[in-house]
Amino acid sequence: MSVIDTMGPPQKSGSVLGWLRRNLFSSIGNTVLTLVAAYLLWLTVPPLLNFAIFDAVWTGETREACLGEGKGACWPLVWANFGQFIYGRYPESEIWRVNIVFALGFIALVPMLIPSAPAKRFNVIFLLVVYPLIALVLLAGDRPGLPPVPTSEWGGLLVTLVVAVTGIVVSLPLGIVLALGRRSSMPAIRMLSIIFIEFWRGVPLVTVLFMASVMLPLFLPEGLSPDNLLRCLVGVALFSSAYMAEVVRGGLQAIPAGQYEAARAAGLSYWQTMGLVVLPQALRHVIPGIVNTFIGLFKDTTLVLIVGIFDVLGQVRAQLSDPNWTVPQGALTGYLFAGIVFWIFCFGMSQYSSFMERRLNAGRGR
Amino acid sequence: MQKPVKRGSGMGISWYNPRVRSIVYQAGVLAAVIAVVWFFTATAQENLERLNISTGFGFLDTTAGFGIIQTLIPYTEQSSYGRAFLVGLLNTLSVAVIGIVLSTMLGFVVGVARLSPNWLLSKIAAAYVEVMRNIPLLLQLFFWYFAVLRPLPGPAESIEALPGVFLSNRGLILPDPVLDAGAGLFFGALAAAVVAGFVLVRWARARQRATGQLFPALRVAATLIVVLPLLAWAIGGTPFHLEYATRGDFDFSGGVRLLPEFVALVLGLTLYTAAFIGEIVRAGIQSVDRGQGEAAAALGLKDSTTLRLVVVPQALRLIVPPLTSQILNLTKNSSLAVAIAYPDLVAVFAGTVLNQTGQAIEVIAITMAVYLTLSLATSLAMNWYNARIALRER
Numbered sequence: 219m220s221v222i223d224t225m226g227p228p229q230k231s232g233s234v235l236g237w238l239r240r241n242l243f244s245s246i247g248n249t250v251l252t253l254v255a256a257y258l259l260w261l262t263v264p265p266l267l268n269f270a271i272f273d274a275v276w277t278g279e280t281r282e283a284c285l286g287e288g289k290g291a292c293w294p295l296v297w298a299n300f301g302q303f304i305y306g307r308y309p310e311s312e313i314w315r316v317n318i319v320f321a322l323g324f325i326a327l328v329p330m331l332i333p334s335a336p337a338k339r340f341n342v343i344f345l346l347v348v349y350p351l352i353a354l355v356l357l358a359g360d361r362p363g364l365p366p367v368p369t370s371e372w373g374g375l376l377v378t379l380v381v382a383v384t385g386i387v388v389s390l391p392l393g394i395v396l397a398l399g400r401r402s403s404m405p406a407i408r409m410l411s412i413i414f415i416e417f418w419r420g421v422p423l424v425t426v427l428f429m430a431s432v433m434l435p436l437f438l439p440e441g442l443s444p445d446n447l448l449r450c451l452v453g454v455a456l457f458s459s460a461y462m463a464e465v466v467r468g469g470l471q472a473i474p475a476g477q478y479e480a481a482r483a484a485g486l487s488y489w490q491t492m493g494l495v496v497l498p499q500a501l502r503h504v505i506p507g508i509v510n511t512f513i514g515l516f517k518d519t520t521l522v523l524i525v526g527i528f529d530v531l532g533q534v535r536a537q538l539s540d541p542n543w544t545v546p547q548g549a550l551t552g553y554l555f556a557g558i559v560f561w562i563f564c565f566g567m568s569q570y571s572s573f574m575e576r577r578l579n580a581g582r583g584r
Numbered sequence: 585m586q587k588p589v590k591r592g593s594g595m596g597i598s599w600y601n602p603r604v605r606s607i608v609y610q611a612g613v614l615a616a617v618i619a620v621v622w623f624f625t626a627t628a629q630e631n632l633e634r635l636n637i638s639t640g641f642g643f644l645d646t647t648a649g650f651g652i653i654q655t656l657i658p659y660t661e662q663s664s665y666g667r668a669f670l671v672g673l674l675n676t677l678s679v680a681v682i683g684i685v686l687s688t689m690l691g692f693v694v695g696v697a698r699l700s701p702n703w704l705l706s707k708i709a710a711a712y713v714e715v716m717r718n719i720p721l722l723l724q725l726f727f728w729y730f731a732v733l734r735p736l737p738g739p740a741e742s743i744e745a746l747p748g749v750f751l752s753n754r755g756l757i758l759p760d761p762v763l764d765a766g767a768g769l770f771f772g773a774l775a776a777a778v779v780a781g782f783v784l785v786r787w788a789r790a791r792q793r794a795t796g797q798l799f800p801a802l803r804v805a806a807t808l809i810v811v812l813p814l815l816a817w818a819i820g821g822t823p824f825h826l827e828y829a830t831r832g833d834f835d836f837s838g839g840v841r842l843l844p845e846f847v848a849l850v851l852g853l854t855l856y857t858a859a860f861i862g863e864i865v866r867a868g869i870q871s872v873d874r875g876q877g878e879a880a881a882a883l884g885l886k887d888s889t890t891l892r893l894v895v896v897p898q899a900l901r902l903i904v905p906p907l908t909s910q911i912l913n914l915t916k917n918s919s920l921a922v923a924i925a926y927p928d929l930v931a932v933f934a935g936t937v938l939n940q941t942g943q944a945i946e947v948i949a950i951t952m953a954v955y956l957t958l959s960l961a962t963s964l965a966m967n968w969y970n971a972r973i974a975l976r977e978r
Contacts, residue, residue: 241702241703244701248701248702251705252704252705254705255702255705255708258708259708403606404606406613410613410617416960417956419959420955420959421916421952422916422919424930425934425948425951425952428930428934429948433945433948435631436628436632436635436945438627439627439630440630517718517719517720517721520720520722521920531726535726549726549731549735550731550732553726553727553730553731557719557723557724557727560718561715561718561719564717564718
């Protein structure tokens with residue numbers, strides 16, 4: 219082999235053919251992979267598109283519209299039950315309350331998510347303290363002249379969001395306390411934190427929910443028996459606190475010892491050091507981790523249906539057994555719809571999380 | 585952050601002495617925890633007496649009186665609750681082990697495919713990850729079970745995917761491997777080859793360390809593992825033959841049957857977890873510095889050798905800890921079986937047994953203890969493995 223190989227002319231970079239040759243057919247092995255991949259696509263994509271779009275039934279008032287050979291997804295089933303999927307059995311005349319809660323949450327959340335929006339501190343306080351209280355009063359009613367709506371009538375997306383938001387609102391402060399406890403120099407507090415965290419992380423959420431729904435009432439005084447949803451909320455909150463604690467601990471570990479030493483040299487107390495120096499940095503590091511925990515929590519919300527609470531998935535399942543809408547392709551349609559709903563929420567959140575990650579890294583790269 | 589405290593520095597018993605403060609804090613927290621635990625225990629005792637619920641683990645010996653659709657050990661309706669617990673535990677373990685093996689394999693394929701220079705393949709892998717990760721596992725299980733497997737046609741119209749492999753609403757029917765006369769010799773030879781290969785590799789490594797001489801141990805071991813069983817086959821006759829199931833009008837006879845619940849659970853757990861493992865594998869491989877590969881090439885190592893000796897060992901360091909938590913997640917997620925009526929530990933024990941006996945505290949405590957033990961045991965084993973392969977710095 220000579221030292222200087224003769225080189226061919228540079229490949230024409232702009233053309234489609236050149237791109238194809240470089241990315242799909244550069245070698246025999248690569249060509250085989252391309253063919254395998256194309257076969258996989260051909261196996262999955264056309265049937266899916268046919269079912270969901272081309273052969274699907276789009277309009278109709280009753281199940282008869284969806285019956286017959288060769289018909290795909292039965293979308294009228296979804297249109298007809300849309301209200302249930304979002305509000306559950308919440309009384310129709312009171313639905314405006316749920317809508318206000320949704321709207322308020324949206325209005326408070328959007329500036330929170332935009333890094334450059336002002337008044338972040340008030341925004342956080344509103345979102346984590348004021349908003350949950352307003353939402354509770356509006357949804358449950360019974361206080362300022364609003365007729366009460368028992369939680370057994372809540373359902374659908376409303377329950378999904380209530381469980382997920384409660385989980386995050388409680389788990390964030392509790393998780394921070396637990397993470398600090400786990401890194402504390404006091405052995406008793408450290409041990410208790412470790413036991414708490416490892417216990418909740420070591421058991422499946424299903425058993426936590428079972429515990430909350432069948433075992434918790436036995437541990438509370440007679441008469442003080444919280445309703446099923448509240449019990450599940452307690453279980454979910456404790457469960458997610460343990461995961462949040464580990465996320466926060468990761469952030470705490472990333473803070474160099476010099477920060478602690480400098481704070482102590484400046485005469486700050488433990489709580490001042492943590493509150494003013496360490497936590498603001500640590501939490502900023504773990505925003506993506508917090509978002510990921512929230513995504514996990516949002517998906518785990520579906521498990522409440524195992525103890526008889528109807529979230530989006532539970533509500534979809536309930537409507538599938540409705541005799542007015544029993545069609546052969548009902549299950550596929552319903553789960554496809556629920557899948558799309560969850561996918562939009564979770565994908566949106568994960569995109570936001572990676573946007574934040576890039577943003578935070580961009581600052582460090584200077 | 586142990587704070588150095590000078591003894592006898594004149595602070596004495598004062599609030600400003602950090603030692604005193606720390607003891608007071610800890611005593612306070614401990615007292616609060618003990619008070620809460622005491623309150624709950626006392627209330628529970630009161631409630632149990634009031635509701636006339638018996639306590640203790642005596643119920644484990646009483647007759648269960650219900651059937652279970654899949655049992656790996658002998659079990660009848662006359663068996664005890666304790667036996668039912670074992671059945672559920674074994675069902676959980678079997679789903680978890682099969683799911684872990686399959687999802688790790690698929691996860692590695694997905695992770696490598698995402699890094700493939702083949703544009704189409706990497707895009708497909710990326711789409712797979714984004715779809716699977718962002719849809720709740722429970723929804724996926726419902727999809728596979730209620731929307732795909734249950735509506736399959738009955739045995740008479742079942743789909744024959746491969747010769748002897750039937751898909752129907754009775755589950756997945758596979759041909760049954762039946763052992764022949766040559767089985768003992770064949771599997772004995774296989775085991776001997778594996779042991780010999782293992783010893784050979786260790787010996788070669790020790791010799792290389794001591795003398796620097798190379799011996800192609802891996803190649804010889806691989807040859808042994810292929811050739812010895814083949815020899816046994818030739819001498820002792822066929823080790824096993826496949827007994828194909830026959831399709832009846834109402835059911836199949838013969839063959840190995842995998843219940844639709846089992847298939848749905850394994851399929852859902854595998855596809856879901858593989859997406860996460862794929863991301864872990866991708867991150868692990870990407871973390872290996874480009875220069876490492878270039879340095880290996882500069883030393884004259886072949887591509888395959890570079891991969892095996894330079895890239896993979898370093899990638900594994902980053903892959904193993906998060907892979908451990910995925911394995912744990914899969915094991916814990918197998919408890920979703922209860923939603924599609926696969927008789928795992930939670931469905932059998934925290935479901936049926938709890939409903940029949942009403943002994944919520946004991947049943948939930950046992951169930952949680954099992955998962956805790958599994959989790960802690962897995963973490964210990966993986967931590968041990970992780971410590972073995974971890975980067976050794978000064």
